[in-house]
C-alpha cells in the first residue's frame with residue numbers, strides 16, 4: 001500500500017470529487033460516517049461526547065460527526081474553537097445542518113475554555129492534514145488542557161497539531177490522542193516511534209478515494225499489508241528436493257552467545273531453507289549439533305570466536321552473518337576476507353554490522369546489490385552516525401541504501417526496509433512481545449532462508465520481516481506479550497507461513 005503526503009491526499013480528494021462525480025460535501029459525509037461507525041463500536045451512547053471543531057474541513061468532519069452521533073442518541077456537546085468567521089464551505093454547510101438541541105458553544109478566548117474531567121470522551125476535530133503552521137495561542141491552550149485532563153481523545157484523521165509528513169516544530173502543541181482514525185491511508189507520522197504518545201492506537205477507515213489516483217500517485221514510501229505480501233510466497237513443486245531450496249551458511253555465535261547461532265539456525269530451517277550449514281567456534285560444536293540436528297556444523301579453529309571462513313565457500317547460495325559473533329580482531333579479519341572474496345547474497349546483522357561500521361575500509365568493500373543489513377536503531381547509528389529525529393533517520397536510511405546499493409531492514413515497531421532505489425517499506429506486523437533478546441537473531445535466520453530460496457533480496461526483506469512479525473502476532477494468543485521469547489517466535493513461524501499461504505477471503 002502506498003503512503004501519500006498530505007499534499008497528495010488533498011489532490012486525491014480533489015480528483016475523487018472531479019472525476020468520480022461525488023460532491024465535496026458528500027465526501028465529507030462519507031468521512032464523518034466512517035468515523036462515526038468506528039466510534040459507535042468503541043464507545044457507548046451513554047458517554048457524554050465533546051466535539052472540538054477547528055475552522056477547516058477537519059472541523060467540518062467534526063460537525064458532521066456530532067450530528068450523526070446526536071442522531072444515534074449520544075449526548076453531544078459541540079465547540080467551535082478560535083476564529084471560525086471565515087470557514088470552509090463544507091464547514092458552513094455542516095454548521096447549518098446541526099439540528100436543534102445541538103447548539104455549538106463558541107470558544108474564542110483562553111478564559112472561556114471548558115472544564116473537562118478525566119472521564120470525558122473527546123472528539124478532536126481541530127486540524128487535520130491542512131495544518132500549515134505550528135499550533136500556538138488559543139488552540140495550544142486547548143490542546144494542553146485536553147492533554148492534561150486525562151479525557152479519552154479520539155482524533156479525526158490526524159492528532160491536531162502533528163505534521164503529517166515532516167518534523168513538527170518544537171513550539172507547536174500536539175494533541176495526545178488515545179485513538180486516531182485516519183481516512184483512506186495512514187500518514188507517515190503514524191509509523192514513527194517519536195509520535196507514539198500523540199497518535200495512540202491508529203486505524204484507517206476507507207472513504208472511497210479514487211483508486212485510480214492512488215495507483216498513479218508517485219511515491220517511494222509504502223506500507224506492507226498482507227495483500228502486498230501474500231502473492232510473494234512461492235508454492236513448492238511436487239517433485240521438489242532439498243537442492244532446489246538453497247544451501248545457506250550461517251556464521252554466528254561466540255563464546256557465551258552460541259544461543260544466537262541456535263536461534264538463527266532454527267529460524268532459517270523454519271524459513272524453508274533446503275540445506276543449512278552453521279560454522280561456530282569450537283565451544284559451540286556440541287551445542288549446535290544437539291540443539292539443531294537438522295543443521296550441518298563446522299567448527300572454527302578458534303575455540304571462542306569466528307576467525308576463519310569455511311573452505312569451499314562458493315558452494316553456498318547465501319550467507320547470514322553476525323548474531324552473537326563478538327567484535328574480536330580475528331573476527332574483523334575474517335569479515336574482511338569475506339567481503340573481499342565472497343560474491344554471495346549476504347544478510348549482515350549484529351556484531352558483523354558493528355565491525356563493518358567501525359571501518360571505512362570494510363564499508364568500501366561491500367559488494368553492490370548483494371547485501372541486506374538488519375540493524376536495530378543503535379546499530380544503524382553506528383553505520384551512519386548520530387541522527388536527530390525519526391525523519392532524519394529515514395533520510396539516512398535512504399542515503400545509506402543508495403550509497404552502498406544495499407538493503408537495510410531498520411528494525412523497530414514498524415520496521416523500515418530501505419532499498420537501493422531509495423524506496424522505503426514500513427512493516428505492519430509484530431508487537432511489543434518481540435522486545436526481548438534473540439528476536440533479531442530469528443529475523444536474520446528467516447531472511448537468510450528466503451534469500452537462499454531464490455527470492456530477490458527485496459522480496460526476502462519484505463516477506464521475512466512480515467513473517468517474523470506475523471509469527472509473533474500469532475504467538476500472542478498463546479503466550480502473551482510479557483512472556484514471549486524468541487523461541488516462541490520461531491515456534492509460530494509455521495503458523496505464520498500457513499496463514500499467508502491460505503487463499504484470501
Ligand SMILES: NC(=O)C1=CN([C@@H]2O[C@H](COP(=O)(O)OP(=O)(O)OC[C@H]3O[C@@H](n4cnc5c(N)ncnc54)[C@H](O)[C@@H]3O)[C@@H](O)[C@H]2O)[C@@H](O)CC1
Pocket residue numbers: 010013014024027028029031032054055056057058059061088126127128129130131132133134135136139156157158183
Ligand atoms: N473533500 C475533502 O477535502 C475532504 C477533507 N476531509 C477532512 O479535511 C481535512 C483537511 O481539511 P482542510 O484542508 O480544510 O484543513 P484543516 O481543517 O486541517 O485545517 C485548515 C484550517 O486550519 C487553519 N490552520 C492551519 N494551521 C493552523 C494553525 N497552526 N493554527 C491555526 N489555524 C490553522 C487554516 O488556515 C485553515 O483554516 C482532512 O484532515 C479531513 O479531516 C474529509 O472530510 C474528507 C474529504
Ligand SMILES: Nc1ncnc2c1ncn2[C@@H]1O[C@H](COP(=O)(O)OP(=O)(O)O)[C@@H](O)[C@H]1O
Pocket residue numbers: 350375376411412413414415429430431432433434435436437438439440441442443468
Ligand atoms: N514493540 C515492538 N513492536 C514490533 N516489533 C518489535 C518491537 N520491539 C522489537 N520488535 C522486533 O523485534 C526484533 C528485535 O531485534 P533486535 O533488537 O536485533 O534484538 P536482538 O538483538 O536481541 O535479537 C526486531 O525485528 C524488531 O522489529
Ligand SMILES: [K+]
Pocket residue numbers: 058124125126127128155156157158159160
Ligand atoms: K484532528
